[in-house]
Amino acid sequence: MTQNTPMRTATTIAIVDDDDSVRGALESLVRSSGYKTRTYCSALEFLAANASTQTDCLLSDIQMPGMSGVEMLEQLVATGYHIPTIFITAYPGAAPTLSADTPDLVACLPKPCDADKLLNCIEAALLQRH
Template sequence: MTQNTPMHAATTIAIVDDDDSVRGALESLLRSGGYTTRTYRSALEFLDANALTKTHCLVSDIQMPGMSGVEMLEQLIATGYHIPTIFITAYPAAAPPPGAHSPELVACLPKPCDADKLLNCIEAALLQRH
C-alpha cells in the first residue's frame, strides 16, 4: 500500500462509476490513502463537471449507461486532455489492454479490484504525469 504523504492530499482522483457501492468503496479507499477524490455517476457527469483541469488521475468503470469509459477516454484525448486513466470492469475479457488507446490508459483491473494493486496503479499514473 502507498504511503500517505502530503502530496497525496493535493492530488485529485476522479472516480466515475454508475454503481453507488463501488463508487463509495473506491472513494473510501482513496481517501484513506490520503487522496482528494471527486465522484461521478456517469462519464457525461464527469465531462460536464468542469473538473478536467483539476483531475490528476481518473478511475473509471468501462461499461456504464450512456457513454462508456472507453468512449469517455477517447473524447478526453480528442479534446486535448491527457489524464492518466485506470479502468475497472466486471468484464475483464472485454477490457482494452493498457496503452491500447494511448499512454493515458495505465491499467485495466477486474472488479472487485485489489486495493494494493489499484493504489500502485494510481502511483504509476501520477508518475506518468511528471
C-alpha cells in the same frame, strides 16, 4: 496504510462509476490513502462538470449507460486532456481497444479490485503525469 504526503493531499483522483456501492468503496479506499477524491455517477457527468482540469488520475468503470469509460477517455484526448487512467470492469475479458494516440491508459483491473494493486496503479499513473 500508506502515510499521507503533501503530494497525495494535493492530488485529486476522479472516480467515475455508475454503481453507487462500487463508487463509494473506491472513494473510501482512495481517500483513506491520503488522496482527494471527486466522484461522478457517469462519464457524461464527469465531462459536464469540466472536471478534467482538476483531475490528476482518472479511475473509471468501462461499461456505463450513456457513454462508456473508453468513449470518455477518447473524448478527453480529442479535446487535448491527457489524464492517466485506470479502468475497472466487471467483464475482465473485455479489455478496451484504444487508438495508438491514447497512451493514457495505465491499467485495466477486474472488479472487485485488489486494494494494493489499485493503489500501486494510482502511484504509477501519478508518476506518469509528473
